Amino acid sequence: MTRNEQLVFCKKCTNRKMNPKVGLICSLTGEKATFNGECPDYNLDETKKGYSGVEDMELAPEEIKARLSMEDLEELRLEQNLPMGLIAGIITGLVGSLVWSGISIATLYQINYLAIGIGVAVGISIRYFGKGLDKIFGVSGALIALSSIVLGNVLTIIGLIGNEQNLSFFQVLLLMDFSYIPELLMETFDPRDLIFYGFALAMGYKFSFRQFSTNELDEYRRKKIQSS
Structure with a gap:
């Protein structure tokens, strides 16, 4: 020895x-x-x-x-199991997006620090199911966290439009021209959001690795x- x-x-x-x-x-x-x-x-x-x-x-x-x-x-x-880690991270990110947007629509206020929670949750899911040590797991966690945040913003916009026009969420989905989504995201963007989103990406990266x-x-x- x-x-x-x-x-x-x-x-x-x-x-x-x-x-x-x-x-x-x-x-x-x-x-x-x-x-x-x-x-x-x-x-x-x-x-x-x-x-x-x-x-x-x-x-x-x-x-x-x-x-x-x-x-x-x-x-x-x-x-290591990257496919399982990705599946878990995507599902967690989707659930996080739905919860975040639901709260934002109900309160008419977007609680931006919840984006950090999405990053943490995505990372922990990838860690648990992926058991990864390689950098690809951290990069995946950061990208899924970012995608989940963008999706949460899009869902919030759709919900708020529905409230304003007295339409259901699914009616807005059917009628909406999604080519305007980038423009709407820019109109609702606040530079201070970058702080929370940056932390969310960092948490998604950090927590995705096996500990x-x-x-x-x-x-x-x-x-x-x-x-x-």
Whole structure:
């Protein structure tokens, strides 16, 4: 075993001890780890979030990749499912658009910060069903979030026109010349909207990736080592 593989066990063991000169050692032997496979003296410390009191932290996708071997990384990539992630993200974005537009039509006021919620919801859906680490998942989340926001605006415009003309939503759909939609979107656009939409895209990107904390990643590697 490599030193890094041994540390996956050592830093969660109650027998760990920090030596300033050599790093983490075993308090039973006073030496660095020498075991191969699994340490017979390993005892999981349930009270610590990390060795030496280090807090558990969420890792960015690039940090996850940097901490994994190529073999482990390829195994995680085999679990990726972009089509399922896209389907989940699109459905979530559509539902978010309908809810947002429904609230806007009912209140005659567009609550723009709800756009951020759509971005978060889209990203989480892609993360859960896609289990992605590659950049395509984040880009997909951002694009679906943006498309959902545009759709929400279009649905709001249609609903408001219906209210004004005393027509149902579906009557407006049948009668409307959709070539005017870009013009209507521009007329109702407020530059301040860009702040909320920018956050929505960022959330759609950020939350679309599979997440590991430092402890979760260590636990994944520990189980991999034990099963090999």
